[in-house]
Amino acid sequence: MGNQLRRSETDRVLAGVAGGVAQRFGISSTLVRLAWVLSVFFGGLGILVYLILWIVLPKGSTHIPAIRIAEERYARGEISATELERIRSDLQAAR
Numbered sequence: 001m002g003n004q005l006r007r008s009e010t011d012r013v014l015a016g017v018a019g020g021v022a023q024r025f026g027i028s029s030t031l032v033r034l035a036w037v038l039s040v041f042f043g044g045l046g047i048l049v050y051l052i053l054w055i056v057l058p059k060g061s062t063h064i065p066a067i068r069i070a071e072e073r074y075a076r077g078e079i080s081a082t083e084l085e086r087i088r089s090d091l092q093a094a095r
Helices: 018-026 027-040 045-056 068-073 081-094
Strands: none
Touching: 018 027, 018 045, 027 045, 068 081
C-alpha cells in the first residue's frame, strides 16, 4: 500500500489528489498544486486530469505514519536530532 498512488486523507484541499501524488513521489504537495494550476492556464488539461484521478484513485488511509509524527515533533523542538534518527532506524528495522 505504501507505493500505491492514492488520494490523501491527511493532505487535502479538495479531494486529496495533489496530496496523494505528492506523497507517492516524495515531493511537496504545494508544488503539485502549483503545477496543476499552471496547467489549467497553459494547456487546460489540468482540470481533466484532476477529475479523472479523483474518480479513479482510491482513498488513502487516514493514519499518519510514525516517522511523520516524529519529524513534526523534531520541527517543533520536542525531540532532538539524535532521537529522530533513532526513531527512523527503529522503524526501518521493524520493516
